[in-house]
Amino acid sequence: MNASNRIPQISELKGVGPSAVDVLKQLGVESIEDLFSYFPYRYDNYEIQDLENAGDSDHLTVRGKIQSEPVLSFYAKRRSRLSVRVLSGRNLVTVIAFNRPYLKKKLNLGDEVTVTGKWERARAEITATEFHIGAPDFSEQIAPVYPVKDGMTVRRMRSIVRQVFNQFQDSIVETLPPTLIEEYRLMGRKEAIREIHFPTGRDALKQARRRLVYEEFLIYELKMQCYKQVKRKSGGGTRINIQTDSIRSFIRTLPFPLTRAQERVVKEILADLGSPFAMNRLLQGDVGSGKTIVAAIALYAAVTAGFQGALMAPTEILAEQHADSLQKLFEPFSVSVALLTGNVRGKERRPLLEELKKGHIDILVGTHALIQDDVLFKQLGLVVTDEQHRFGVGQRRLLRVKGKDPDVLYMTATPIPRTLAITVFGDMDVSTIDELPGGRKTIRTYWVRHEMMGRVIRFMEKELRQGRQAYVVCPLIEESEQLDVQNALDMHAELTRSLPDYRIGLMHGKLTNDEKSEVMNGFKEQKIHVLVSTTVVEVGVNVPNATLMIINDADRFGLSQLHQLRGRVGRGNDQSYCILVADARSETSRERMKLMTETTDGFRLSSFDLQLRGPGDFFGKKQSGVPAFKLADMIHDYRTLAAARDDASRLVLNPHFWKDESFAQLRRPLIDSGILEHTFLD
Numbered sequence: 001m002n003a004s005n006r007i008p009q010i011s012e013l014k015g016v017g018p019s020a021v022d023v024l025k026q027l028g029v030e031s032i033e034d035l036f037s038y039f040p041y042r043y044d045n046y047e048i049q050d051l052e053n054a055g056d057s058d059h060l061t062v063r064g065k066i067q068s069e070p071v072l073s074f075y076a077k078r079r080s081r082l083s084v085r086v087l088s089g090r091n092l093v094t095v096i097a098f099n100r101p102y103l104k105k106k107l108n109l110g111d112e113v114t115v116t117g118k119w120e121r122a123r124a125e126i127t128a129t130e131f132h133i134g135a136p137d138f139s140e141q142i143a144p145v146y147p148v149k150d151g152m153t154v155r156r157m158r159s160i161v162r163q164v165f166n167q168f169q170d171s172i173v174e175t176l177p178p179t180l181i182e183e184y185r186l187m188g189r190k191e192a193i194r195e196i197h198f199p200t201g202r203d204a205l206k207q208a209r210r211r212l213v214y215e216e217f218l219i220y221e222l223k224m225q226c227y228k229q230v231k232r233k234s235g236g237g238t239r240i241n242i243q244t245d246s247i248r249s250f251i252r253t254l255p256f257p258l259t260r261a262q263e264r265v266v267k268e269i270l271a272d273l274g275s276p277f278a279m280n281r282l283l284q285g286d287v288g289s290g291k292t293i294v295a296a297i298a299l300y301a302a303v304t305a306g307f308q309g310a311l312m313a314p315t316e317i318l319a320e321q322h323a324d325s326l327q328k329l330f331e332p333f334s335v336s337v338a339l340l341t342g343n344v345r346g347k348e349r350r351p352l353l354e355e356l357k358k359g360h361i362d363i364l365v366g367t368h369a370l371i372q373d374d375v376l377f378k379q380l381g382l383v384v385t386d387e388q389h390r391f392g393v394g395q396r397r398l399l400r401v402k403g404k405d406p407d408v409l410y411m412t413a414t415p416i417p418r419t420l421a422i423t424v425f426g427d428m429d430v431s432t433i434d435e436l437p438g439g440r441k442t443i444r445t446y447w448v449r450h451e452m453m454g455r456v457i458r459f460m461e462k463e464l465r466q467g468r469q470a471y472v473v474c475p476l477i478e479e480s481e482q483l484d485v486q487n488a489l490d491m492h493a494e495l496t497r498s499l500p501d502y503r504i505g506l507m508h509g510k511l512t513n514d515e516k517s518e519v520m521n522g523f524k525e526q527k528i529h530v531l532v533s534t535t536v537v538e539v540g541v542n543v544p545n546a547t548l549m550i551i552n553d554a555d556r557f558g559l560s561q562l563h564q565l566r567g568r569v570g571r572g573n574d575q576s577y578c579i580l581v582a583d584a585r586s587e588t589s590r591e592r593m594k595l596m597t598e599t600t601d602g603f604r605l606s607s608f609d610l611q612l613r614g615p616g617d618f619f620g621k622k623q624s625g626v627p628a629f630k631l632a633d634m635i636h637d638y639r640t641l642a643a644a645r646d647d648a649s650r651l652v653l654n655p656h657f658w659k660d661e662s663f664a665q666l667r668r669p670l671i672d673s674g675i676l677e678h679t680f681l682d
C-alpha cells in the first residue's frame with residue numbers, strides 16, 4: 001500500500017501551526033496514524049446526572065431549565081457572583097457562577113442549560129465550573145484528557161484530534177482479520193479509534209478499549225512468537241547428547257535429595273538441551289529454592305557431552321561464590337572450573353584465555369568480564385546467567401554469540417507472576433521452582449520504628465553472643481550514591497560504638513573489588529560479625545551462620561527486594577530473624593511492611609508490588625525490557641494478554657497467516673521490525 005503518498009504528515013495540515021507541530025513532535029506524534037493512536041489517559045466526566053439521588057459531589061453535571069431572573073452582585077474589585085434558580089427534574093436548585101457577569105444577559109427564563117460543578121445537597125446548591133446554554137452532544141460528556149506538555153493544552157489537543165479525525169478517518173485501515181473480529185466480537189478499528197477519542201457512551205468506550213488493547217497485545221505477541229520461530233528455524237542450535245547415567249550418578253553425590261520442583265525443572269532443561277533447538281529458558285525460583293544446583297546439573301550435562309559451559313553472575317562476590325561451589329561439586333568428576341572477573345588481569349588472564357580456547361577449561365564462571373571480545377571458547381554449549389534481570393538485554397546477547405547458538409538458561413530469584421513472565425520474556429520458556437527444600441525454619445519477620453533501634457541493637461548483641469552473625473542493610477538513595485555510602489558509614493560508626501566486643505564490617509559500592517572480597521571473606525570466615533552494607537549483598541550471597549537481617553529504612557525498598565534481602569538469612573539450621581526498621585508514614589508503606597511480616601511467599605509479595613508499583617519498578621528502572629504498551633495494561637488486561645498470546649502462537653504456524661490478504665496488516669509490523677530477516681518466509 002502506498003498510503004504514505006496520499007496521507008499528509010501532521011506538519012502539512014492546515015490549522016495546525018508550527019509551534020503545535022513542534023510540541024506534537026516532542027510528544028511522539030508526527031504522522032496522522034500517530035495522532036490516532038495518541039490515546040487519552042483518562043476522561044473528564046460530564047455525564048448528565050439525576051439530582052434526585054445524587055449525594056454531595058465536587059464534580060457533577062446536571063441539565064435543567066432556568067426558573068428565575070439571574071441575580072448579579074459585585075464585590076471586592078471586579079469580582080462578581082451570579083445566582084440563578086434552575087429546575088432539574090423535580091429538583092429546584094440554586095446555581096452560583098463566580099466572575100462570569102456576561103452570563104446575566106445570556107440567560108433567559110425557560111432556557112435549557114447544562115451545568116457542571118460542586119453540588120451541595122443540603123443547600124440545594126451548585127457552584128458551577130462550567131455553564132453551557134443548551135445540551136452538549138454526548139461526545140462532550142466523556143471528554144478525553146491527553147498527556148500534554150507546555151505549549152499544548154488538552155483542549156487544543158482535543159480539537160486537533162477531532163479535526164484530523166473528521167478529515168482523515170478513511171485512512172484508518174482494519175488490522176484484524178474478520179475471523180478474529182467475529183470470534184471476540186470486536187469493534188472495527190475506525191469505530192474504536194473514534195470511540196476512544198470521542199466516546200458516545202460508557203459501554204462504547206469500553207468496547208473500543210477492549211479492541212485496541214487486544215490489537216496491541218496481539219501485535220506484540222506475534223513479534224515474540226515469530227522471533228521464537230525464527231530462532232528455531234534458523235538457529236541450528238546445538239544438540240547436547242545427554243549422558244543420563246553420569247548425570248544420575250552426579251546427582252547421587254549431592255549431599256541432599258533434589259526437591260520435586262528441582263527434579264521437574266531439571267527434566268525440562270535436559271529435554272531442551274537434548275533437542276536440536278537452542279534453549280532459551282527462564283528458570284525462576286524463590287531465594288534459597290536451590291537454583292544453583294540445577295544450573296550445576298545442566299552445566300554438568302553439557303560438559304559430559306563434550307561442550308563447555310559458562311556461568312555469568314552480576315557481581316564479583318557472587319561469581320566467586322559460584323566458582324567456589326562448582327569447584328567443590330565437580331571435584332570428584334574432573335570437571336575443570338575457572339573464574340574470570342575484572343580482578344583477573346595480565347599474567348593470570350592470558351593463560352586462562354588460552355586454556356579456554358583450547359577447551360581445557362570446562363566451565364568458566366565470571367562477571368560481565370565474560371563478554372569481552374578476547375574471551376573465546378572452543379565449543380560453548382550452555383550459557384547460564386544468574387539473577388538475569390540484572391543484566392541488560394544487550395549483555396545477555398553478547399554472551400550468547402560466543403558460541404554457535406548455545407543453549408541459554410536465565411535464572412532469576414525475582415518471582416515473576418506467570419502472565420508477566422510470558423509477556424516480558426515472551427520468546428522464552430519458563431521453568432519455575434515453586435518449593436523450598438524441606439526442613440527450613442521460617443524466618444521471623446518484625447517491623448519496628450526507628451525509635452526502637454536501641455532494642456534492635458540489644459537483640460543483635462544477644463544473637464552475636466551465641467556465635468551468630470548479622471547483616472545490616474542501608475537503603476540505596478537513588479539521587480546520590482554519596483549519601484548512600486554516608487548512610488552505611490554512619491550506621492557502621494554507630495554499631496562500632498555500641499558493640500565494642502564485635503567486629504563490624506562495611507561494604508558499599510565505592511570499595512574496590514579487592515576490598516569487597518576481603519570484607520566478604522572476613523564475614524564468611526566469621527572474623528567479621530556484623531556486616532553493614534548497602535544493597536550489594538542483595539544477590540545470592542550464602543553465609544549460613546548469619547541469622548539476623550536488619551533492614552534500615554525498609555520502606556524505601558520494593559517488596560521483592562526486601563524479600564531477596566531477607567533470603568540472605570535462614571540458610572542454616574538456626575532460627576533466623578528479619579527486622580524491618582521503618583517509620584512507614586504512608587498507609588501503603590504500612591501495608592507493605594505488614595505484608596512482609598505476614599508472608600514469606602515471594603510470589604505473593606511480588607504480585608502485590610507489581611500492582612502497587614508497576615512493572616517498570618519491578619524489574620529495576622535501568623534494565624526494563626518491559627514492553628511499554630500505549631493502552632494495554634499487562635496486569636489488568638492479563639486475560640486479553642493470554643488470549644492474544646495463544647492466538648499469536650497459533651497464527652505464526654498457520655500458512656494462511658503468511659499468505660492471505662486479511663492478515664496483511666498484521667504481517668506489516670513483523671516485516672517492519674526486521675524479525676523475519678532470517679529467511680523465515682523462504
Ligand code: ADP
Nearest residue numbers: 256257258259286287288289290291292293437
Ligand atoms: P538460590 O535459588 O537462591 O540460588 P541456592 O542455590 O543458593 O538458592 O541454594 C540455597 C541453599 O540450599 C544452598 O545452601 C544449597 O546447597 C541448598 N539446597 C539446594 N537444594 C537443596 C535440596 N534439594 N535440599 C536441601 N538443600 C538444598
Ligand code: MG
Nearest residue numbers: 291292386540
Ligand atoms: Mg542463587
